[in-house]
Amino acid sequence: MAIVNKNCTSEKIFIGIQEFLVLAGCFFYLFFFVHPLLMLEALPPVFLTDANFFGEFLKIPGGVTDWASAFVQQFWFSNFLAALFLTICFWLVALLTKAWVAMQIETRPIYTLHLIPACLLLILYSQYYFPLSILLALIVNLSALNCFLRWAPEQQVPRAAIGLVLSIFLFWITGGAFFVFVVLLGINDLFQKRIAHGLVQILVMPVLPYAASATVFLITFKEAYCHNLFYESVTNFWLNSFILPVFFLFLLIILLVSKISVVRTWFKKISAIAMVWKLTAGFLLLVGGTFLFGQKSYNKTAYILLQIDRDVKESKWRAVLDLTPQWPTMNPLFISQTNLAFYKSGLLLDRMFAYPQPLGTLGLLMNFDWCSACPEETGNLYWMLGLVSECQHWTHEAFEQKGCTPAILKRLGIIYMLKGDNEAAEKYFLNLKNVPFEKETAEHLLRLNANPSELASDPEFSDIRACMPVEDVSLTGNPSLRQLEILLKRNPQNKMAFEYMIAYNLLDGNVAAIANDLPDFRTLGYAQIPMHVQEALLVFAAQTPTFDKNQLRNMIQQRTYDRFVGFQQVMLKYQGHKNSAKQELYDQYGDTYWYYLVYAKPAKRLPENQNGHQH
């Protein structure tokens, strides 16, 4: 008896150590590599404390779980807390899976099985775009399953009645994820010879989403079946969308197969192997599998995109510039964020060509389609530039895409406040007040909104007011130089608009315009002409025989002259064959405007979007 107890205790200890190691691994992986706060960038949780907001979630199956996940994410103050929360959820899933498996078979040949869903979840949540509601829905359904199997009456009729009611309730609060409960319970009961209840679960309940969406709920059939069960938007690896429910189905099959006597005998043989070996093998398989599967499905592009987004929002410009060399693809958003970081670091006109600028002006001011794809980022850029009307336009688009996130509510409220639409601003601030932890900010803004004199003296907004256009100009089509000209006409001291205009002309190859704008550098207090402008001026001087080169004497540094001569000499060495000279020029002058002009400048900007639409 004592030996049995001792074995049992040591088994628990070993299993506990295994669980601890796996979950600790999950936590550290999340905390150090995934940075779960980036999930809030990918799928920003929209949450308001008012009853009407909650009421809207009751109208869709799975809405309650969506609401709960948005609520929980309000408390993700740091990567540590977010990683801890996710790890606890993974542990709960493992625990509930273990409890369910324990109810299905008498002997446990495999001790690692219940940790598989935790590892699958780790992989899924490493992709950032996987909604938290799927995890919460899974926990709710597994909890309900365990509770039902443990406490439901054995008599067919009450069991079926309770099962039916519980299934409907689970469908309402978790959506399509209720199939985890329905299928596992139904098959379990069928094999436990509770035929009536098993059949009700397996045959009748799958009709529920169809019936509900055809009558009560205003959602599509697909949404009724899939919400919180699958997530199709995961694009990195198709299997990820279905892996969780597929795992539980697979597990169910294993457990059912284990009832066959031959398999049972085989299981007993496995049980006879020393537990340490079993645990070690299981652990290694689990870690190895997770690593391989994780490698296949990890989305590094998403990580960089989201991290840059976050760094831009937090004004960590150095961090943005450190991340940009890791660009997996050339993307107008990446490049425009990098150029913004260059400007904010005071390096735009000195270092922008040190990074590839293959998209030309599109990498500075994105075109209409790209702005539409990333409206919040576009809105932020125009906010910094001072073109408040464009910021308003794109922030409204972001509102439609992302909902009333605190940042969007605040931005729109401030825009309307600055434009003098105080009643409209109040609406946004009142909603901001209903966002957890934003009450103080909202009350401050409401106070400013109600006191125009206080607003006028507020230093936070005086800069932006000084840049806001006061003359009505109409804009259509793609963002262009025109936006920057409007800003400079309003306020010639708008340094960001000025540098963006120079950068735009550089990217466009319009060196003559840069030469025309030379006096403005002095007006704006530049101690020295920026490097790329010097390079452009040398090009302009070389291209324009009538240009008086003496003008450049005090503007161009000797080193720039020397490098220009060097660049030309390499070209001469290859007798003007651009392709032959490319590598050598790249090695020595890859960071210059000349290299961009010769090799990287795109032919033309994309055609204009006419922006036709109908309301």
Added chain:
Amino acid sequence: MQNLRSGYRKTKMGINIKMKNFILGFLFLALLLVCPGCSRPEKGTDIPSAGRQAVLHPDFSGITIPPNIAPLNFFIKEAGNDFIVLIHSTHGDPIRVQSRTGSIQIPLDSWKHLLAENVGQPLVVNIFVKDQHGQWARFDSVVDHIASENIDSYVVYRKFGPLFNQWKKMGIFERCVENFDVTTVMFNQLTTYKNCMNCHNFLQNGTERWILHMRFDPGTAMLLTINNKTTKIDTRTKFNKSPGGYPAWHPSGNLIAFSVGPPTQYFHTTGETRDELDRALDIVVYDIRTNTISTVPQLASKERVEVWPAWTPDGKYLYFCSAPKLDTFFVKTKTGEDTLEYDKIQYDLMRIPYNDQTGRWGNLETVLSSKEFGLSIMEPKVSPDGKFLIFTASHYGSFPIFHHDADLYILDLTTGQHTKLALNSERAEGYHSWSSNSRWLVFSSKREDGQFTRLYLSHIDSLGNALKPFILPQEDPLFYDSFLEIYNVPEFIKEPIRVSPQALAKAEFSDAVAAKLDPQVLASLSADKAKSPSVVPIPSHKKMNKH
């Protein structure tokens, strides 16, 4: 026996009667102390007067209301910690509402009885407020008037965010104005979220024949419902590459006039950011009987754009708005650039006779020239009794809701006199709809904050005078304060829609029936008009100037 002997009786719960009485007495005393509502200050004669009316939000003071309207719940914007409101009229019991917050929610049944008993009578609202020192004050009575004419029981509108180009949630809803019930007519959550829906329109304020437009994924088409059976019809033809919009039912129920052609959005750097241009629009008529689209040169001129069709109730005239083509507003600047003088685009009010028996159109008449009127005319709607036409007018363009100066005007169709309605505000008023008895108007307005369009109701008397409008009441009087969606395209209907959203969604996912193009159209219109129907591009180098 044992209980009786001991002098105590026990209740079913086992509490003896003496104890029960004690508890009840204690609770009663506590209630008297805690609940100030038990006091009735309104009966006192010595309550000082505040010397003014209380500030109500929304402002429901001095208005004329339909006898079948939902309770006008309001919020009293006065400092206080107890509020009593007495609502009474000539007949029946007054309604008493007490609130600690100032939010007055009137019981629906009592309100219905009071209004029904007092049609044509004044409705008096007395307000009492207790301040923080426990002193009650009596505010001057608010007097409204209960009109004799009912309002149509339902308003159908579109609700969505204040969008620019993108949207997520958008739906058409039916609000019963007799209570607060809102029913979903169609919601893009039922299709793909990408679906835009608009231009819901009903034959003579009924639901026997009505249409709804769905655009983009899963299919651009008109959902035509006749006797609760919905058919998906693609109104695009070789002539009109854009589907029909701004529909108007001919009273016969067999024809629907549309304008066709895509607008272009552009943006201002100050004020209201959004604006719209009609690059090219024509009016076409869809014949339900033959599934045919047709038009005539008067409605699809090469030289002009035509938009906003509206039939007279007898079906003998089609009113619409018309302006010269966009090309005519491009001018060359001194620097040689093409500049669009968008703020010079003004629309005239036109009409054209139509003979339903022969299907023939008459000659165009200019009813009101924008040149003489000084403003651009849009959204004409003829009253069901045929006496008046209400239109929207603003400085330029054909999309009034983006123009703060947009106002509603009424044209007396008998005398030809037009006047600005008294219901206007300093901010944009727009899309309006007549009730079936021609005595009520629902319109959209941004008067509240300049950004969020809300629905307002106003009484129009037999002489065409509009009375002070009031916002469509909500159960929660503070509902609009933080509501970040807008209402537009309100249309009155007399009875509820009986087609479910799911049935409409099913129709939307079905294959569309393609409308045929009337062969005479191609023959009567010039060849180039048919080939390149409508779109004048605005290249990026062309500037848009305000003059």
